[in-house]
Each structure stands twice: as structure tokens, then as C-alpha cells.
Amino acid sequence: MKSMLGKKAVLLLTVSGVAVSLVACGANPTTQSKDSASAASEPSGTLHFYTSQPDADAAALVKAFNKKYPNVKVETFRSGTEEVVSKLLAESKANNVQADVLLMADAPTFVRLKKQGLLMSYKSKEGSGIPANLKDPGGDYYGTKIMATVLMVNTNDVKSLPSSWKVLTDPKTSGKSIMPSPLYSGAAAYNVGVFSRQSDFGWDFFKQLANNKVTVSKGNGSVLKSVASGEKDYGMIVDFMAAKAKKQGSPVDFVYPSEGVPVITEPVAITKATKNPIAAKAFEDFILSSAGQKVEASRGYTPIRQGIKAPEGLKTIDQIKIISANPDQLETTREADKKKFGEIISGK
């Protein structure tokens, strides 16, 4: 048995050798992460940054960080939140976590990562600027921005802006609204958890939405397309996408409804498996610092630190009426919430 394995291994090596020589001419020299736990306190080496922020935004953050710490080479992996988390969990299953710093999604997602023992606790000196309810008390993760879910309308079809979420349950808007599916979008799953726990919404709100024939689409992106193109008139969508589309000139407008809005905070965290904790800590500190928060604001996000101006068209953190729920509880019930939502929408 052993010799068989040995034989196979040798043959495998030969085969892969052939394959290597076949494509080597064109292959990119890929930089491997170097173990940089050197004694030097100045952050350096390579840092693997996994994020769901749009490419350009992540690049701006890294660029600003590199101005302060030019010796750190940040390698960014960007994909949808769902894909990033799945990749991370697969890496963890294979005992090969490559990520050093994570920045994506919402607090309940990070509660889950924390429970699975993936995060490193770090009391950042910049953490004091972040409101207590928007960070982990143990220092495992910190919110980095305020992303509110707002009500967007198509301005060609809707002449007066609504002020309440209840417009979605009004028989007059039957079949005219759209929302992202919690089965596909983490932000949407968070919203369902929060809304269903408010006394003035609850699961009844979703039953009314179902009766009013609201369309449930894949994610925020498809909500944007559907409302911008006029296929639907009203949509539940994350604020920065609505603001960006409005600014670019799409025929849309949006409001923060009077009952309040659920917000997700795209937390940042350092992985327990990090091979470069010095640089990872410096990066996290930078994101939470005033300088980092200004970068977020300049990219069109509402900063999470108080006292920093929100980008044009968006409200600052103290102007927003936030509705929320306990992230630990939301994490525990997320599966059940999603299931219940699915049953209500499909009319079971």
C-alpha cells in the first residue's frame, strides 16, 4: 500500500512537472505571504485583506493606509459578502486561513465567526470612538460604517416621496415594490431579523408585504436595476447604492422612513490565524481612526465615528433613527428567520 502511494506521488510529481513547464512561460510570479512576525515594531510584510467593499473603495482605503505605512503590501480579495464568508469558512475547514483582516457584512455574521473561534480579540486604541452598541465588547470586531436600508422610489413614476415603510403595504402599491431576498443577501437577512422584532412591524409586516405582492429578488443590485429601469416603483435598498445611483443621474430618489431604519455596520476584524498581527492591528486602527473614517466618507459611506461629516445626500449617524436588535440573538435565530420569511412570502 505504502509503495503504491509512493509510486503515485512520484508519478504525480512528474505529471505536475510537465504541466508546470507547459504554462510556465506565461505564469504570473505570485507573491507568497511571508511570515513577518519579526521583532520590528514598524508594520511591514504582506497583509491579506478579505472584503466585500467595492473594488475602488477598498483600493482607496489601502492607498490611504499605505501613505502612513508604506512597507505593508496589502493583497485584497474582493467578492460579494456571501462569497467572501464562504471562502473564509472553506479555508478554515481546510486549516489554511489566508486572510489577516476581514471587512464585510453585519454584526451577526461576525458573532458567528467569533463563535467558530476564527477571530482574534484586539482592543484597538481607536475603538473608543465607535459607539458601544456598534462594536463587540470583547474587541473581536468593530463596526466601520453605517449602511442604512432605505426606501428608494422611481421618480418617473412616483411624484411625492413617501415617509413611511407602510407605503409598501398600501394596496395602491400592490405589485409595484421589490426587496432583496434574505436567502441571498446577508444585509436583507439582517433587515428581516430586525423588522420582525419591532413591536410596530413584526412578522405581520411581512405577511402584509406578501399580500401586497412584493417581489423578492436576488440582492440589492437587482433591486437597484428594477427600480431604476421603472420595472418597479418602490424598493428596499442599502443607502449608498441609492445615493450613488441618484448622484449619477438615475431616475431614483430615497428616504429614511420615519419609523427608523435598520443599519448594518460592515465590521472589521483580525483573524486568529493571522501571520502578520502587527500590520493587521495597524490596519484595523487606521480604518477606525479619523483618517480612515474620512476615507470611508469620501467614498460615499456614512462614517461610524461621531463628529465626521457624512457624504452629500446621506445623514450622519446622529441624524438617523436606528432600529436594531441584539446581534447575538439575531445570529442564533437567523436560520429560523429566513425559513419563516420564505414560508410567509411563498404563502404557506
Add this chain to the structure above:
Amino acid sequence: MKLILPRVSICRMCKWILLILIGFLFVYPFIKLVFLSFQTKQGIGLANYLEIFRDPMTWSTVKNSILVTVNSSILAIVFGGFLAWVCAYTDVRLKNWMQVFVFVPYVIPSYVMTIAWTQFIGPAGLINRWASTMAGHKMIIWDVYGLNGMVLLLALTNYPLVFLITRSVLYRIPRDLELAAKIAGARNIHVFRKIILPMALPGLAGGGLLAFISSLDNFGIPSFLGIPKGISVLSTFIYEQVVGYNSNNFAKAAVLSIILGIIALLGTAVQWFLVRNSKTDQTFSEDRSIRFSFGKYRLIIEIGIWLFFLVTSVFPLLAMIQTALIKAYGLPFTLKNLTWSNFTFILQNNDASQNAIKNSLMLACATALLCVLIGTVFAYWRVKKPTLLAKAMEWAITLPYAIPGMVLSLSLILTWSEPISGWKPGIYGTTWMIFIAYMTRFLVLQIRTSSASILQVGEEVEEAASIHGGRWLTRWKKILVPLYSPGIVTGACLVFLTSLSELTVSSLLWSAGNETIGVVIFNFEQEGSTTYSTAFSTLIVLAILVFIVTGSLVKKFWIRRVKL
């Protein structure tokens, strides 16, 4: 004796290398997946299977999947087979241009196809608005959202697979057979039923099978057209499981992927059954002459075909270009809303897209090259020696193409992070990972196309060469490769084009510096920058079309010169 010895050892070595390569690349990740499906909180057990089997959602999802896939494959065979026959045999004009437009739906990303079609015949689309105006009240003739729309769009995306494989098979059906039959008094319809159809069967069945397994794993179309109607198929259901982030979500996704794999294998079995007794003949060269004349109906047929292309290729292409040229999504297409800035952003201000073009070109070339080598050798072996082992290996190779991209990439991460316990080769996180993924995913395209050609060339040709003393290498070089080349080239083109625009697998496996075209498009699309993603897609699709047109012009010129 001396003459035979090296031949045997070469064969044997090839066989072993193939075995190990396929075992490691294809079977091993699948074993990991199967193993994963049995993992539960309490250890190894059947809990995941029981949970999935008890969920009524599973069965309705499986039912939807089969319904959609079977119908769309049949439709793809009808479209692809008919157009292949028209292009190969009949006297319609502008065939070269027709062949260019066949490619369009295959290379346009699914989300662009769905945007175009919802604008065309969605609830607020062109046709329904027009119908409402005509009727004087709001009415919907047909809505592309839902099962029917999914069937149609999947058929349109995949019929080029049937077209390509069938066409290269049709060219090789000897004219003598038809003439003989006609002299013997057979009418056209009989010739078609008794000769052309049975001989074209390897192509139709091979292409149909590819269409079947491509639509089985397609995520883009059902996620855009199915979810808003509450219809889920296996690929979308699996995605929901994967992103559930549950402790056993991967396991559940693995169970569902295995169900999907079994359906794909059943499709392969149907294909075997069909080509089991397929007819072969000694074929010496391609015959591209006109064999059937539409006579006075030619113009009508041509108009029909161009209308088909107008709706299925030109319209989505224009919709894509239109979106790429607009300042902001949703603005009307008027002169003052137009801009080139989306294109200049892609071409000048975005490092990622330039990197991506370079990486994707390199990856697609390397994948196509290796697939041609391995795929053709394997196809030959599989056709000539249909042993149980060869069949099993063929199944193994089919699987990575059938299971959803997300599941394939997750199982590749699990496999390649530490292939053998304690050995971390450092492949994961590099370009190699994507190369391996493309290899495993697209090899089947080459094998199907090469097989269709090999199946068609009679045993006698090789025997004759053998009798005349042709050795293994000579036989391949002088006889087999030239005879098989239409299939080989078709396969290489398919692998190249598919790798060039691959979206889902790379979106999970890329890492900084090795982004692909698909990654960049996927990222733009995800962050809501539809104008950028359509601009980039437009550039890629146009580049591919230019490539095809130049290719066919060069070929035409070459053939003419050879004839002179």
C-alpha cells in the same frame, strides 16, 4: 519485436498518467465532497441526507430543475441541430455571418441576457407595453420571468454547443451514401431519417448532453428569472445553502450537489444509450459542398433565420451596448445621456481590467492547449476501448462541469489547501488554482467534441494504415489528427471561449494580482456598477466576434489558395 515494444509502453504510460491525473484532479475533490456530505455535528452519519430528503423544498426543486433542464436541452437541440444542418448542407447565403451570430448568446454573460430579455418582454418591457397600448388597457402577453422564460433563455445560451458539435459532424457525412440512397429511390425525407440523422447522432447527442449539464448548473438565469417568481432550481437552492453560514451548510450543499451530479450522470447515460449503435463510415475529408437546395423557399428561410438572430443575438447585444453607453442606469437612451466614459474607465483608468485581460488570455490559452492534448487522447481511448474504467473516468470528468461553480470552487479549496495531510503545496491562492479549476471544469467540452469526431471515423481507416505498416506516431500524425481535427479545433475553441469569460469559479478562487475578466465583471455587477460591467462585457464580446470573423476570413482565404 523492437517495433512493438515502445508503442506498448507509450500507450501504457499515457494510460497511467491519464489515470493518475484524472484521479487526482477529478475524483479526489469529489471524494472530498462526498465525505463532506456525511459529516454531521455528531460525526459521520446520514443526518444531512435525511434532513435534505425530508424537506419538501428539495423535491419541488429537483422537479423544477429536471423540468427546466430537459425542456431547454430539447429546445437547444432543435435550434442548434437545425441551424447546423442549414449551415452545413443548404444553399442559404451569408453562412459565415450566421455562424458568427450563433456565438453571441453563448459569450454574453447570463445577467446581460436576462437584462436584455426583461427589457424586451418583461412585465414593463417593450412587447408588453406595446400590447397594452394596442389593447388600451394593461395587458401582459408573455412574461419572461418564470419557468418558461428560464427554459427559453437556457436553450438560447446553450444551443451554440449543439450547433458547433453537430456542424463538424455533419460536414463529415459522406455524400456517396446519400447519392447511393437517392439512386436506390429514397426520397429526401428518407435520406434524412435513415442516413443523415443516424450519422449526425453523435453530434446531436453530445451537444445535447453538454447543453443539458450546462443548464443544470447555470446560476445566472434562474437567479434572475426564477427567484422573483419564487421558483427555485438546484443551483439556486445550493447557493442558498452555501451562504446560510450554518455549521452544516457546506454538508447540505454537498448533498444537493451530489443529487445534481446524479442527474447529470443520468443525462450521460441517456446519451450513451442514444449513440450506442451510431453509424460510422470511412470518412476522408470534410465535404462542405451544398447538398440541399431550398429552391424558391430560400429567401423565406433566410429571413426566418435572420429574424431569429435579430431577437436572440442582435437584440441582447444592442441592449448590452446601450447600457454600456449610458451615463447612469435607468436613464432613457437619448443623445444627451450618452457617454464613452464607461469604456475609457475600463480601458484606461482601471488596472484591474487590464490585469484581468492579460490573465484571462493566458489562462484560456493554457487551458485550451492542455485540454486538447489530454482530452483528445482520452476521447480516443474511451471510444476505442470502452472499458468500465474508461466509462467511470468519463463520468468523473463530467462532474466538475455539472456541479455549480461555487460548490466546485469550495471543494477545490478544501482539496488543494492540503491535498495530502501534512503537505501544503502552496497552490491555493495562486494563478495555478484557477488554472486547475478551469482544467477540471472544461476538459469535458474537449472530450465531447473530440469524441463526436472520433466516433464518426470508421475503424477501417486506422486498420488500413496499420496494415500498411504505419506506426503509432505516424498513424496519428498523418491520418488521425487530420481526420479528427475539425472536432479537436471546435473543442479547443469552446474551451478557450468558455475559460476566457468564466465567472463563478474564478470569483471564489482568485487572489490579488490574478484576477480574471470574469472576476472584474462579477465585482462590478455585485457593487451595482452595471454600466461598467456591461461596458467590459461589450468589449470582450466584440473582441471575440472580431476574432471569429477574422478566423473564418483567414480560413476562407486559405482554402481558396489551396484550391488554386
